[in-house]
Amino acid sequence: NNYFKIAVLPGDGIGPEIISESIKILDVIAEAFQYKFQFDYGLIGAEAIFKTGDPLPEETLTICKESDAVLFGAIGDPAFDNNPEAKVRPEQGLLKLRKELGLFANIRPLKTYASLIEKSPLKREIIEGADIQIFRELVSGIYFGEKFTDPEGAYAYDVCQYSREDILPIAHMAFQEAQKRNKKLTLIDKANVLDTSRLWRKICQEIASEYPDVQLDYMFVDNAAMQLILNPKQFDVILTENMFGDIISDEASVIGGSIGLLPSASVGEKNALFEPIHGSYPQAKGKGIANPIASILSVAMMLDHLGLQPAANKLRQSVEHAIENKYVTVDLNTKQYYSTSEVGSFIADHI
């Protein structure tokens, strides 16, 4: 099969700018490798609210459900963040999309780029050689439990909930990935306080016997937040629930040297979505300074997912070539830098 339907959701802030570089890349790849990509654009987030009142219009959901993969930009707008009374929020669009598509696992690979190691706030000896794969549960937990605020605004709650069915598929996925890597899996939780964390531990303990070659460790989230900085090399595969994964994976992004480089895949049984881990970065919108690499590396993860490994590998090489040649945006080199679209074109030209 050489024909793929890609749902394209640029979203808010710098989303559209980086996504157009990813499309530029995909056009070149289609030509070089004789694939055909059909791009179906959809509205989501603040953009969608402004135009339709709905952060995830029905049409967008349909496009995504019928796609072979979703390419996602970014979501979020400060106009909503600083208004606790807003009834509709951009983020609801992404959360509903994750839920509707059943994207239960958010996968974030973290590596250090040799030529960017000096950019990290961490010392070279701490991060050199670190290589972590995070599996974050994405469609349950406190994100999707019941929420409530009383009409007077004097009281609120959010329920964190997990069932065995929520945990099993991502736990198996993480164990399997650990088997392919260094055979070490760390479950990050707060089992000394939370019932849901104890459920995670119990289920992981149960299935561990199916993966006798994998060493399963547990770490409390507070300690993990510290250990990730003190000694990131102790980690191989990390498994964690939704909210802890949100925090831990953004924190871990500092290991790589820049959040502008980090891709992610969110996968389910039928669908998959690919997005940079950085957000909508509204301050940079329209300035041509956004780093397109996180989105471009998300495209590489998408190509892998579609079974197009030769193209994925070629694309990763081209990205490394750009980074090594210091053909990067201002976040990576304040002395000599290029615009979002110059970096995109440089990478595309090398394919």
Place this chain on the structure above:
Amino acid sequence: NNYFKIAVLPGDGIGPEIISESIKILDVIAEAFQYKFQFDYGLIGAEAIFKTGDPLPEETLTICKESDAVLFGAIGDPAFDNNPEAKVRPEQGLLKLRKELGLFANIRPLKTYASLIEKSPLKREIIEGADIQIFRELVSGIYFGEKFTDPEGAYAYDVCQYSREDILPIAHMAFQEAQKRNKKLTLIDKANVLDTSRLWRKICQEIASEYPDVQLDYMFVDNAAMQLILNPKQFDVILTENMFGDIISDEASVIGGSIGLLPSASVGEKNALFEPIHGSYPQAKGKGIANPIASILSVAMMLDHLGLQPAANKLRQSVEHAIENKYVTVDLNTKQYYSTSEVGSFIADHI
């Protein structure tokens, strides 16, 4: 008043070893400054479970309620952590104590010690001059909401809940501290997802007008986990809810160079408790290698709280003197180091 009743709760792991150094210090201070401390010892945590079946025996609670201050060691034992079926847990003792004493604010000061800056995994230019005060809400949130696991162990939940009354006192306290410092307060939350976070934002927005000289900012917890490492100097006072505070404050400990140095105070209307932020560190138990400084600096916070500033200041000077003279435990200097009790005595002798 020169007479103070101190409840002493050594707890688990290295707790007893570090607490005995703190008592050594308090004895010297009593003599030097003509104070009288009455020490009432109580059982808590795994120790208390083994001896009485209860992680917080009634007697311990009584001692604490009648005290002028509680000096706390550490809690936690791996025997319980790795057993999701355990019915009683050491941590319940500390959580119940916080709740019963109404210790709503956990206060953690973070500073970089000039002579330890090289110990940090972070680069000098990132951390030099960082000075943060964290206010973590301590008696509500997901720690104290309803918890449930179904008998088959197929489903569990934990409720995160906040009321206006939970938030107001600690919010005022944090604003007031910001007024005394650099007039910047950052509320860390996840208001793009959680109803409870939106309640925090709303209440902070409301009372901000009473503190017109303080600049109030908001930051999502995922971004904050990253910003704390990328640029800790941007923070002055941080305010956050219970679980985010647990994670963020342990993470922020890397800024100081070592978790073995960091004290905390947990204060309520009537009572106050002082504890190092490190845990029970069971691997080090009984080896004489635990760093007593975090507990000793917690004593300094306790002396401040009791109104004994001259003694508190003298004690802090003595600690700095020990650090500058490299009279420290192995965690701070692997080449030349002293035992827990040698470091305690060195500090005591300098008072």
